[in-house]
Amino acid sequence: MAQDLTPAQVLFHNTRTDLYLTIRGKIYDASGFLEEHPGGEELLLDLAGRDATEAYDDAGHSEEADEILGDMLIGQLLTSADAAPMSQIGESTKATNIALKVKEAANNVTVKVKEVVVGAIKPSTRTSQPFLVPTAFRETELIEKTAISHNVSMYYSPVHDFSSHMLTSVRQSYRFKLPLPDVTLGLPIGQHVSIGAELPQTDGTLKEFVRSYTPLSDDEPGSFRLLIKSYPTGNISKHIGLLNLGDSIRIRGPKGAFQYRTNMVRHFGMVAGGTGITPMLQIIEAVHQGRQLGDKTQIDLVFANVAAEDILLKGRLDELAKMDDGFRVHYVLDKPPPGWSGGTGYVTGEMIAKWLPKPAKDVRILLCGPPPMVGSLKKITEALGFDRASPVSKSEDQVFAF
Numbered sequence: 001m002a003q004d005l006t007p008a009q010v011l012f013h014n015t016r017t018d019l020y021l022t023i024r025g026k027i028y029d030a031s032g033f034l035e036e037h038p039g040g041e042e043l044l045l046d047l048a049g050r051d052a053t054e055a056y057d058d059a060g061h062s063e064e065a066d067e068i069l070g071d072m073l074i075g076q077l078l079t080s081a082d083a084a085p086m087s088q089i090g091e092s093t094k095a096t097n098i099a100l101k102v103k104e105a106a107n108n109v110t111v112k113v114k115e116v117v118v119g120a121i122k123p124s125t126r127t128s129q130p131f132l133v134p135t136a137f138r139e140t141e142l143i144e145k146t147a148i149s150h151n152v153s154m155y156y157s158p159v160h161d162f163s164s165h166m167l168t169s170v171r172q173s174y175r176f177k178l179p180l181p182d183v184t185l186g187l188p189i190g191q192h193v194s195i196g197a198e199l200p201q202t203d204g205t206l207k208e209f210v211r212s213y214t215p216l217s218d219d220e221p222g223s224f225r226l227l228i229k230s231y232p233t234g235n236i237s238k239h240i241g242l243l244n245l246g247d248s249i250r251i252r253g254p255k256g257a258f259q260y261r262t263n264m265v266r267h268f269g270m271v272a273g274g275t276g277i278t279p280m281l282q283i284i285e286a287v288h289q290g291r292q293l294g295d296k297t298q299i300d301l302v303f304a305n306v307a308a309e310d311i312l313l314k315g316r317l318d319e320l321a322k323m324d325d326g327f328r329v330h331y332v333l334d335k336p337p338p339g340w341s342g343g344t345g346y347v348t349g350e351m352i353a354k355w356l357p358k359p360a361k362d363v364r365i366l367l368c369g370p371p372p373m374v375g376s377l378k379k380i381t382e383a384l385g386f387d388r389a390s391p392v393s394k395s396e397d398q399v400f401a402f
């Protein structure tokens with residue numbers, strides 16, 4: 001039965017078991033879909049009871065996602081208490097039905113990938129085309145894998161076996177092959193790619209997961225590189241950690257609400273945690289390369305890690321700070337070695353006030369790191385006078401979380 005509600009009434013449906021979202025004036029019941037959502041449940045919980053139109057569109061959902069959404073439709077959003085419903089509403093949501101559609105969507109995506117990849121390999125005019133497509137996954141083969149942390153160990157099974165486990169998290173650099181030597185990934189600065197995989201579950205079923213990753217910008221045509229920290233309990237990161245050379249992954253993009261343009265702001269304040277450095281480095285490199293062409297952007301980066309040996313890409317960051325007057329890096333360690341002169345503990349309001357620019361119209365704060373760190377920094381920056389960060393960042397936000 002149709003349930004037409006006002007935005008204020010929808011807001012009450014904001015719990016795990018009773019979760020409504022509105023998209024383009026329609027109300028959807030997403031309870032029962034949380035665990036199935038390939039983009040993760042957090043994103044849906046963050047928007048519970050509220051308008052998700054922009055977030056849904058920004059994530060670049062496929063037609064299959066739209067179909068699943070259709071099954072969740074329960075009513076129209078009323079603009080005023082007496083507004084009439086605009087159309088008939090379909091049947092109420094059934095979790096099993098939706099789960100089936102998610103699987104179908106995953107299967108369809110796989111089929112599409114094969115079509116696209118065959119087309120891309122043909123030696124035709126496509127050579128100058130970017131590899132990425134926002135709406136479909138494409139396959140790319142792992143051709144190089146380099147461990148970049150020495151203090152951790154990992155158990156690889158000789159065959160691809162998900163029962164194998166990592167003893168601890170491990171960071172590695174991965175190079176993937178593009179279909180032709182002069183094909184580029186085609187990723188605007190500040191954007192990222194999605195990696196999707198269907199992973200076996202304990203009940204024997206397959207479930208699709210999709211996560212974001214930022215390629216390093218030191219790439220030449222014909223391949224691209226990712227720096228990934230694999231968590232023992234992770235899904236996509238663990239899957240990638242267990243790949244053998246010659247195995248493929250599925251990627252799509254470009255993704256993300258943020259895109260860097262020369263001199264778009266006077267000063268960036270960045271805070272990165274762990275692998276959250278990857279989108280920041282992309283922007284820092286672009287600003288540095290644009291100096292001769294008049295890029296005057298100032299950048300202060302706070303880079304937080306647990307221990308000194310965890311600091312990724314430190315050599316390159318220090319080199320950039322030395323070469324470029326407009327870029328400064330401030331390291332923070334939770335467990336610093338004796339004699340450490342940088343920041344210690346978690347990133348605090350005092351550190352932000354000391355190292356990052358003060359709030360102003362032409363200043364932006366960029367955040368990327370583990371969700372608890374980003375959550376805490378959104379509160380800290382608000383307390384320091386920056387605009388309140390949105391739950392899902394929009395391109396114009398003063399405090400933007402990747």
Ligand SMILES: Cc1cc2nc3c(=O)[nH]c(=O)nc-3n(C[C@H](O)[C@H](O)[C@H](O)COP(=O)(O)OP(=O)(O)OC[C@H]3O[C@@H](n4cnc5c(N)ncnc54)[C@H](O)[C@@H]3O)c2cc1C
Nearest residue numbers: 211212213214227228229233234235236237275278370402
């Ligand atoms: C814009 C953007 C760019 C990103 N770029 C990169 C990148 O270049 N390289 C990269 O490695 N990651 C990057 N990430 C993070 C990445 O998207 C995933 O969140 C991460 O790999 C974990 O995904 P998962 O599927 O393995 O784990 P999930 O399925 O998301 O989580 C499952 C479990 O894994 C463990 N876990 C997951 N994340 C953490 C964590 N941060 N700390 C401790 N335990 C954790 C927890 O036990 C968690 O319950 C980026 C994220 C964003 C938003």
Ligand code: HEM
Nearest residue numbers: 030038039043052055056059061062064065068069194210
């Ligand atoms: C209830 C409505 C929603 C449905 C039915 C839905 C469905 C899906 C599906 C099927 C996918 C797999 C990829 C695809 O087919 O596009 C996906 C991925 C994803 N979704 Fe949603 N989604 C919903 C809401 C949202 C919202 C509100 C957000 C907020 C940001 C979001 C963010 C994402 C992200 C980030 C991914 C990973 C996609 C990528 O980066 O490629 N989704 N979703």
